Amino acid sequence: MDGGSRQEAMAEWLKCEVKENAHRRRGERSVNVSSDRISAAEAPTGEWIVLLQRPSPMNLSTPKCALLKAAAVDPCPGTSTPLIRCEADSRLASNDSRDSVLIMFYLESVLPFMFPFYQPSLLQGGRSWILEMMISSPVVRQATLCQSSYYLSLVRGTAEYDGACEMVLAQTRDAFAVLSQSLRVIDGPGITEHMHGAVRIMVSIMQLQRFEVAVRSFNNCQSHLSAALALFRQLLDSGGTGAVGLACPSSSFDAVISRLGPSSWLSLGQNVQVPSAEQAAFRFSSALLILDDIIASTVLQEPPRLYEYHRSLLSSSDSTEPVINLGALVGCQNWALLRIGEIAALDAWKQQCKKAENLDIIQLVHRATSVKDSLEADLARLETNPVITPQDNGSLLDVFTADHCQQSRTPASQGSLVTKVWAHAALVYLFVVVSGWQPASLDVRYHVGRIVELLTHQISPAALLRTMVWPFCVAGCLAEPAQEPLLRGMVDTLQPLSVFGTVHEAFGIMENVWRSRDAGNAANRDLAACFRIRGDLVLLV
Numbered sequence: 001m002d003g004g005s006r007q008e009a010m011a012e013w014l015k016c017e018v019k020e021n022a023h024r025r026r027g028e029r030s031v032n033v034s035s036d037r038i039s040a041a042e043a044p045t046g047e048w049i050v051l052l053q054r055p056s057p058m059n060l061s062t063p064k065c066a067l068l069k070a071a072a073v074d075p076c077p078g079t080s081t082p083l084i085r086c087e088a089d090s091r092l093a094s095n096d097s098r099d100s101v102l103i104m105f106y107l108e109s110v111l112p113f114m115f116p117f118y119q120p121s122l123l124q125g126g127r128s129w130i131l132e133m134m135i136s137s138p139v140v141r142q143a144t145l146c147q148s149s150y151y152l153s154l155v156r157g158t159a160e161y162d163g164a165c166e167m168v169l170a171q172t173r174d175a176f177a178v179l180s181q182s183l184r185v186i187d188g189p190g191i192t193e194h195m196h197g198a199v200r201i202m203v204s205i206m207q208l209q210r211f212e213v214a215v216r217s218f219n220n221c222q223s224h225l226s227a228a229l230a231l232f233r234q235l236l237d238s239g240g241t242g243a244v245g246l247a248c249p250s251s252s253f254d255a256v257i258s259r260l261g262p263s264s265w266l267s268l269g270q271n272v273q274v275p276s277a278e279q280a281a282f283r284f285s286s287a288l289l290i291l292d293d294i295i296a297s298t299v300l301q302e303p304p305r306l307y308e309y310h311r312s313l314l315s316s317s318d319s320t321e322p323v324i325n326l327g328a329l330v331g332c333q334n335w336a337l338l339r340i341g342e343i344a345a346l347d348a349w350k351q352q353c354k355k356a357e358n359l360d361i362i363q364l365v366h367r368a369t370s371v372k373d374s375l376e377a378d379l380a381r382l383e384t385n386p387v388i389t390p391q392d393n394g395s396l397l398d399v400f401t402a403d404h405c406q407q408s409r410t411p412a413s414q415g416s417l418v419t420k421v422w423a424h425a426a427l428v429y430l431f432v433v434v435s436g437w438q439p440a441s442l443d444v445r446y447h448v449g450r451i452v453e454l455l456t457h458q459i460s461p462a463a464l465l466r467t468m469v470w471p472f473c474v475a476g477c478l479a480e481p482a483q484e485p486l487l488r489g490m491v492d493t494l495q496p497l498s499v500f501g502t503v504h505e506a507f508g509i510m511e512n513v514w515r516s517r518d519a520g521n522a523a524n525r526d527l528a529a530c531f532r533i534r535g536d537l538v539l540l541v
Contacts, residue, residue, distance in 0.1 A: 099145060103134060106148040113499075114210065116464060117331040117415065120280070124273075129280035136277070137200040139175050140207065146171045147211050154498055165215050165498070172208045176224065179204055191231075192238045195259055199278045202231050203285040210288065210541075216501040218536040225296060225537070228289050229305050235282070236309070249312035250323045256282065287329045290314070294337055295470050295541055297344035298429065299531040301351050304341045314338050331418035331467055335378045340426045342371050347433045347528070368434045372427065379423045386416035417459050418468060424450045425471030428478060429527060437525040439478040451475040452483055455490060462493050469502045470540040476510035477530050484514060506540055509533055 107127060111118075120126050134141040150168045179201050191198050205228045209221065236252040260278040275283075290306055290313070297304040304310070314334040316322045327333045346367055353359035424447040431443055438444060451471060459465075465472060476487050491507045494500040513530050516522065531538055 102145050102148040102152065103131070105152050106144050107131065110148055110151050113463075114214070115329060116467065117327070117418075118284075118329050120328075125275055125280065129275065129277040129284075132277035133200065133203065133281055137204065139178060139204045140200060143172065143175055143204060143208050143211070147207075151499075154496070165217075169212065169215070169217055172212060173220075175204070175208055176220070179208075179227070191234045195235065195238065195256070196278050198231060198235060199260060199282045199285075202228055202235070202289075203281040205231070206285040206288045206292075209292075209539075213539050213541060214501050215498070216505050218534065218538050221296075221537040221539050225289075225292055225539075228285075229293060232286060232289055232306070249309040253286075253313060253323045283324065284329065286313075287324050287326050290324065291326060291330055291337065292539055292541055294341045294344065295539055296537055297341065297348070298470070299528055299537055299539075301344075301347055301528045303345040303348045307341060307345055310338055310341050327415050327419070331415050331464075332422040333382075333415065333419045336375075336419050336422040336426055339371055339375050339378075340422070340429065343368075343426060343430045343433055346371065346430075347526075350433065364434060368430055372430055375423055375427055375430070379420065379427075382416055382419060382423070414459055414464070417454055418464070421451055421454050421459070421468050421471045424448075424454075425474040428474050432478070432527055437478075437522060439480070444478050445480065448475045448478050448480075448483070452479070452486055456486055462490065463500075465490060465494060466500055466503050469506045472503070473506035473509055473531070473540050474527060476506065477513045477527060479510070481514075481517075502540060505538060509538070 107130065111127065111130065118127075130144075134144050146168045150165070205224055209224045209228070212218070212224075213221065235256050236249060238256070257279050260282060261276050263273045263275050263279065290304075290310070293304045293306050297307075313324045314322050314326065315338070316334070322334055325334065326337055346364075349367075350359065350364060353364075428444055428447045428451075431438075431441065431447075435441070439448075452475060455465060455468070455472065459468075472487075472490075479487060487507070487510065491500075491503055494503050497504050509530055512533050513525075531540070
């Protein structure tokens with residue numbers, strides 16, 4: 001329910017319901033309930049509040065609607081029970097000054113730190129969609145405020161890491177529980193009726209999972225990733241003909257984007273089209289999901305679960321750009337991650353053949369050669385003609401951002417270097433899949449050396465390493481003893497652990513490999529076994 005008469009009727013009913021039940025609560029705050037802003041009363045931390053229901057003129061309320069409203073999903077027709085997560089220090093829709101500070105800290109500091117390459121043009125709305133999502137979705141808002149509060153408390157030195165981390169993780173688990181139940185409600189064909197809300201659920205899952213990974217909480221990575229993948233598939237299916245086989249994934253993606261509109265038009269002396277919040281959120285979370293799926297596949301030795309979508313969504317041609325641009329979000333150009341997905345699929349095929357005792361080495365080498373040739377051709381092209389981030393020469397916007405421009409655009413300008421790191425790591429990964437664990441190989445030594453050189457001497461600032469954790473770990477696992485101090489020095493520079501958790505997690509994996517370098521079973525080792533040392537799905541993103 002994104003506007004319309006039903007939303008207005010629901011808003012009026014909720015206002016009356018809140019007033020009627022005011023005497024049951026310790027306190028009350030006045031909020032706007034239109035446009036998916038939800039009313040809520042104060043409650044003790046950690047409690048769920050269900051506004052008591054009564055038969056409405058439309059119909060009896062249903063539990064499903066309660067879950068949908070909690071995640072800001074369009075409620076079911078004729079229902080009237082919102083279920084709201086209320087935190088004493090996280091108000092859903094108030095003008096509390098503390099919330100304002102936390103929101104601005106997230107937008108100005110936390111988000112650029114977590115996604116330094118994500119710099120959407122201000123003329124296309126910039127990051128405004130995130131603010132709008134925080135306003136319209138209580139779960140997104142709560143997740144954002146909790147993360148912002150956590151990082152701000154670390155900055156100010158007002159919280160002990162373990163205690164603050166556990167407190168926020170408990171809150172994220174509550175939010176995941178609501179999202180999981182909401183997913184069950186919109187499961188199947190019904191997603192077409194709740195498309196805007198489904199996107200809010202998807203971006204909430206990805207946001208919460210990114211935070212859990214950042215603080216090295218990997219216990220639920222598999223289930224959360226599976227939920228987001230299932231939701232993405234349903235959204236794409238709903239955007240096409242109803243079946244993946246009957247529609248091109250890129251066309252289905254574009255159809256979903258269209259249905260999440262319309263985009264806004266700003267009157268600024270010229271027609272400036274700004275994507276809707278849901279359109280921008282879907283592109284953002286889809287890119288993160290594809291990356292996470294590819295990295296997870298290298299750990300699980302399974303094909304990426306979105307593998308059949310990759311070429312359509314990530315490939316470009318002379319006349320068209322890819323519908324999803326990973327480089328604009330994570331720095332690495334699409335082609336390098338496409339190849340890593342192909343190598344993961346090849347590794348999965350190899351493992352299946354080994355179990356069936358029918359592995360054809362000639363076919364393995366043939367398939368690997370095709371991937372290797374593509375990688376080396378693209379890498380050579382990048383070495384010769386590095387992609388430079390386009391600048392808006394002569395734009396008045398540069399005048400307004402002059403003081404901030406150089407610092408903010410530095411990561412984007414290094415996208416070519418970042419892509420090289422991923423490409424060299426992909427070649428190491430391919431070599432291990434085909435030839436086994438041979439760190440003394442000249443090919444392996446060359447590519448590991450190039451990664452170390454790029455990370456230590458060319459890529460700056462050093463904090464960008466947290467966007468290249470997977471290639472860093474690949475290189476480190478196969479590094480020579482003489483390279484260990486360089487790798488350790490990179491990690492030691494990135495403190496505290498509470499902020500650079502995934503980098504330290506990767507270094508722990510590397511150290512474990514180094515300690516067992518001379519073990520008798522080293523020849524049977526592969527990268528997936530190294531990544532699975534903890535037993536959980538460790539997402540090195």
